[in-house]
Amino acid sequence: MDLIPPPAADDAAARAEVADRADAYAAAPLLNCLLREVAEPLPRADGSGDRRVYRLPGGRPLRVRGQRRPAEPEVFTAGNWQRIGHTELVKLVVEELVRHTGLSNHELPAEMIDSRDAVAALLTARARATPPEDPYLRSEQSLLTGHPHHPAPKARGGGPVAGWLPYAPEAHARFPLALLGLREDAVVEEGDTSALDTLGEAPPGYRLLPAHPWQLDLAARDLAPAFADGRLVRLGTTDFPAWPTAAIRTLYAPGRDLFLKFSLDVRITNDIRRLWRHDLLKLRRTDSAALSAFAAIDGPAAWLSDTGYRTADFAFEELAVLVRDGLRDRVLPGATPLLAAGLVEGFDGSPLDHAPDPAAWWEAYLAQVVPPALAAFADHGVVLEAHLQNTLVAVDAGGTPVQALFRDAEGVKLLPEVSRAAGWERLVYCLVVNHLTEVAAVLADRHPGLDPWPAVRRALSRHDLPEVAALLTAPTLPGKTNLLLRWTGADGADARYLPLPNPLVET
Template sequence: MPPTRPSAVPPQGDTGARADAYATAPLLNCLLREVARPVPGAGEPRVYRLPSGERLLRVRGGRRPAAPEVNAGGTWHRVGHAELVKLVAEELQAHTGLSNPELPAEMADSRDAVAALLTARDRTTPPDDPYRRSEQSLLTGHPYHPAPKARGGGPVAAWLPYAPEAYAAFPLVLLGVREDAVAEEGDVSALDAFGTAPPGYQLLPAHPWQLDLVGPSLTDAFADGRLIRLGTTAFDTWPTAAIRTLYAPEHDLFVKFSLDVRITNDVRRLWRHDLLKLRRTNTAVSAAAPSVTPGAWLSDRGYRTADFAFEELAVLVRDGLHTHLAPGTTPLLAAALVESFDDTPLDGLHDPAAWWTAYLRAVVPPTLELFARHGVVIEAHLQNCLIAVDATGTPVQALFRDAEGVKLLPEVSRAAGWERLVYCLVVNHLVEIAEALCERHPDLDPWPAVRTAFERQSLRLDLPEATALLTAPTLPGKTNLLLRWTGADGADARYLPLPNPLRAR
């Protein structure tokens, strides 16, 4: 059976070497995509010229590059993660003319977080539930982010008990908010089943890590009775890949919290402006989704918070799985299919072409139909998409989530919406799944099936953008490294052109 772990990661050995390998691969991906330039005819290992013009970089491996070496004076030498971080900072300063002391610290924090997660995993048994195992499998994380596992620079003991990658599960803290201080919208009645609030108060679950982070700012509210502590839930929740979104299996419900920590590009608060537009956005997707098969939408039903700590204590209520899943299927996080987790359906496929066709049939039609017929742009990237598979591991259905990232036409232009859709669906999602599949089945050409899927939807939906995509020379690739280096707003998306594999060759 082909290895399912990224080729950059040693199968065993000391934790430091494994952490370096996990952290190096996405950082190299960013560097090679965004600022390095390939040297023609270099072959394998691949050779790139760096922006300063003074150094060459060569790497081995495919979608998860490994073993970086630098040539600055005629001699190649290996660089570890710490030296690579220093090199990247120097090259970005040469490329942009800007300095940024924060991002190198984030890169180091991300690597150290991986080391802590690996240590925790070595003494923890993975969960039996395949869905939970898939959500909690992501040791690499975003494959094109320079610091995908950074945890805000805080001590390991503060965040490790709540880390999905360490197979965490824990009860929620229960707070009571005085009724005259409650702010809520939508249907959040499911929260009331999490415990019991005394007369004059409403129940407000809280993420224990978030409460630790913002606790000092709530001293007055606890002192004057606007906020009271009511213990913890009688059941455990467990964190999904999104870290601050937890699943409560006993209630079949997802709850999403603020988390005052920068994870990838954003400080992960439930921002007031996002919450206030949530109802309109989610309503638009929920109204369209029932007509879009075989896809399903996990509705963000509403939020509850305290008016004196609107963002800090907000909790969002999201549909669970059971009413949406096709009968007899098991959901798996799409992002987990490109990483290593036990029993991934990609291992042991007898007919990879048929599996890939089924995957495309589940993911592509609903995404394009929401855009073409309803003006809805969902973020159909790997972490926002669950794939329901049958008993043979064959994809049957896609379930999409996260109204916070949804864009609506004409609030954004059709061109901007389409660009965002192509980035999320094709570059971030289908390219990654296709490459993971091809690692196991090198003889498979995945792109004719993708072209067929887009051609069919273009005809069915009268979607000229889908037709044009098949002849476009490039696709939009998000520049996460440059966005973080230049201090751009986390919600910004800037793209550079990438070769389009859908274009007939």
């Protein structure tokens, strides 16, 4: 992909439009975090109209328009409601978090600004880029908002735009993979990595190792000695493009029907996105458990297996590449896979844009997504990370969901390595709070007369699990606190939850 230049200096209207849209995209998830994690909802005050009003920890009232994607924040000051932009919103969040926690944090505000600026760069690039023809790839590359409850979902490590924009899925990027020769005595691998050997040709005494070109740039200083002494050699690039998916570091090569997941030494949402050694060493165990579970589950649901990894012993995490199953042998004939997160974000060709019967569509969706996730947990002790970004939903020619596919062994937890209670809480957060709640909210927004929750209750209650019975009557659900997690500097894998009102409870 060619870098897209910014609008001309005299194109003030275009730049202002991009700035306004970037502010709105960046403000929505930040407001979601602020309102969920530290604010108190209030009855609507006089003059609030269709806006919802909250009290912040410092006592200041804040009101916003909308619920799923809050917008147009206003603070009550000196007897009037004052509209604040994204920069002022970041300052407000910082002040309130200091009051709420007693802690300061100099990194997160910069990430919030970086996330907003990244959105502006992406909007400019998308306006002049050609989206993929394949609806599956369009769904993977649609996430301009990203995680709807993260304070900086589009931050790219604070680096210059020219460093990351060529590899951004949201900018419809596609690019060849870098090919390296790795000296045979330095190879570390486990599982089936044979697909890597078909990507090019390595010289005698070397094995082929594909690399993400962005990661090669990020790790250039650390890898320089290996290039100098011959442990690594550059072999050019693949003769085909790969497309970055929503996960950014996971690429799909349609011509080879191959997914490859790489390390990226960049903080994206909560974590530095390396393939960490401890995760790679347990990969065969978690993937095998998930694969066995899906082989025993009735119905069309499928698991996209992480078949193996290859790396260098001197740069185990920096150069690791993970091989994942493609789609052709997993998706039902005639069906089109789509990223669940893309359905929430929206993209050209989404079946939600033309579903003739949204209630029936939702019933079909739940019938594909819910049973395999519950069966994997109940019958096999496999806790899927079944959130929006790890779930594909395949639809038939009419747009009706006919299959669910799940991925990412790195996020799988196994019982009893985690307790049943902890595993269930994680599944409820990923499947219900992160996933079904978001799709339900889209349907409710588009179809005001539709209540999506009775169908969810029916879908869950078909499974004879004591945890399900408790879930349907519990007053709250676990909501992950991404803003407080990042503000307090907790490890990204150390999920912390706060209680959210449970929409599954019948009123």
